[in-house]
Amino acid sequence: MKEFFIYLAILVGSTYLVRALPFALMRKKITNRFIRSFLYYIPYTVLAAMTFPGAIFATGNIVAASAGLAAGGILALQGKGLTLVAFVSCLVSLILDLVMIYAI
Amino acid sequence: MSDFSRGFRAGIPIGIGYLSVSFTFGIMAVSYGFSWWQAVIISMLTLTSAGQLAGITVMVHPGQYLEMLLSQLTINIRYSFMSVSLSQKVSSAFSGLKRWLLAFFMTDEIFAVASAEKTVEPKFFLGLAVAPYFGWALGTLGGSVLGNVLPEVLMNSLCLAIYGMFLAIIAPKARASRAILMVIGVAILLHILLCYLPFFKTISPGIAVSVSAVLAALLGAWLFPHEEEEDEI
Numbered sequence: 001m002k003e004f005f006i007y008l009a010i011l012v013g014s015t016y017l018v019r020a021l022p023f024a025l026m027r028k029k030i031t032n033r034f035i036r037s038f039l040y041y042i043p044y045t046v047l048a049a050m051t052f053p054g055a056i057f058a059t060g061n062i063v064a065a066s067a068g069l070a071a072g073g074i075l076a077l078q079g080k081g082l083t084l085v086a087f088v089s090c091l092v093s094l095i096l097d098l099v100m101i102y103a104i
Numbered sequence: 105m106s107d108f109s110r111g112f113r114a115g116i117p118i119g120i121g122y123l124s125v126s127f128t129f130g131i132m133a134v135s136y137g138f139s140w141w142q143a144v145i146i147s148m149l150t151l152t153s154a155g156q157l158a159g160i161t162v163m164v165h166p167g168q169y170l171e172m173l174l175s176q177l178t179i180n181i182r183y184s185f186m187s188v189s190l191s192q193k194v195s196s197a198f199s200g201l202k203r204w205l206l207a208f209f210m211t212d213e214i215f216a217v218a219s220a221e222k223t224v225e226p227k228f229f230l231g232l233a234v235a236p237y238f239g240w241a242l243g244t245l246g247g248s249v250l251g252n253v254l255p256e257v258l259m260n261s262l263c264l265a266i267y268g269m270f271l272a273i274i275a276p277k278a279r280a281s282r283a284i285l286m287v288i289g290v291a292i293l294l295h296i297l298l299c300y301l302p303f304f305k306t307i308s309p310g311i312a313v314s315v316s317a318v319l320a321a322l323l324g325a326w327l328f329p330h331e332e333e334e335d336e337i
Contacts, residue, residue, distance in 0.1 A: 003166060004142060010169055011159045012149045014176040015183075020207035023187035024200060030192060037325035039189040043219070044277060044284055045291035045317040045324070046182040047212060047270045050154065052292040053299060055267035059260040068261070072268040076275035082213065083117040086124065086268030094261035101257065 061097050068093030111231025118213045118269075119235025123243040125266040129156055130247020131259060136160050140248035147244035151211060151237065153266055154313075155179050178311045186215040194224045202226045209233035216273045283328035291320035 030036055059065045072089030126147055133143035138160065150156050158179055162172045187210055194203075206229050214232055218224050251259070278285040294316035298304045304312070 004163070006169065007159070007163045007172055008146065008149070010172045011146070011155070011176060014173055015150050015152055015155055015180050016208060018177065018180045019183040019187055019210040020204055021187075022184045023191050023207040023210065024203040026188050026191040030188075033329050034325050036192070037328070037330040038321050039185060039192070040330040041284070041287045041321040041324040042182070042185040042189065042317060043212070043215060044274050044288055045320040046185070046313065047216075047274050048288040048291045049295040049313045049316040049320070051267050051270045051274075053296055055264065055270075058263040058267060061260070064261075065264060068264050069267065069271065072264075072271050073275055076268075076271040077279050079276045080272065081117050082269045082272045083120045085272035086121050086265040089264045089268035089271070090124070090261045093264050094258060097257050097261060 059093055059097065061093070061100065064093045064096035064100065067096050107225045107227040108231035111228035112234055113231075114217050115214070115232040115235040118217065118232075119237075119239030121213070121265060121269045122236050122239035123246075124262055125153060125269070126240045126243030127247035127251070128259065128262050128265070129153070130244040130249070131251030131254075132157065132247075133160050133244075134248045134251060136164050138163075138248075140245065143248040144241060144245050148237075148241045151209065151240055152180060152183075153211075178314050181314050182212075182317065183210050186210055186212075190215060190218060190224060193219065193221065195226070198224070198226050206230060206233070209237065211236065213269060213273065283324060283330070286328070287320050287324035290323055291316050294319055 030039070055069055056062055056065050059068075068089040068091075071092040072085045075088055076085045129147065130140070130143050133146070134140065138146075146156055146159065150159070155176055158175050159172065162168050162175060187207060190210070191203075198206075206226060209229070209232075214229075214236055217232060218229055221228065274284075274288060278288050295312060298312040298316055
């Protein structure tokens, strides 16, 4: 149990400082165009790299997961909200997963 | 409408999304041997998906404190970039103390929604964080207590929820901007190379994500410098 709290302290402390230090200390406007462009792109590249290829293997059924992601992707391209896209991705993957388990 | 209520409303879809995603985390934590209150405490004090998952994976082995620190730093370093990025858009009402307190709530989705604001007010940011925070905590509680009641095939599909959220954030931007589309494509390509090329395969997953994201964003900044809009005053 003591070990759990040591681990927890490292987990919580490092996660918090990674977020808070730059936010609290960066008080000036960055004027450098290159850095501003880099900061503009970084959230999208992080999310993209976290999603692919990992998401395809997330459910243990590559075909069902890909179909779910494709369905979610189409809705996302049309600008639908976070919740709807997440829900449809899960639903399509679930249906296909069930079909592959019971019907094939 | 006040900034707080406007933020609160904007946060509801994120909160619902988090509810289902953290449900999965609760289930995984219990299956790793943690009790429900440990899972909930981790969620309420950390508020991060990939980091928590990596965290409990390390925790099941005794004494790997350095490993814990290093994996958390590499997985979460994206928050630093987001914090710097958002620090450029906050209003003058964002005092030092408010920055220290509210930075805790910097998640991918909260950042993405806050970034869409022209100027970020502290009350908007706080309102935005409410639903995701409690959604994350309640989902973890639900998953760790009820998780083993649900069929496995349903649980597996729920793992897609978090990626669906990511798609909803990046896809509309990729459609609107060819530069973002290219940069995203490069990030994914690099990540696939790092995951599958024999020489790079041994790199830890968190580092692979960070390296691909940073290289792609650097390339984007070099090839397609972002033209500033009205926010450059």
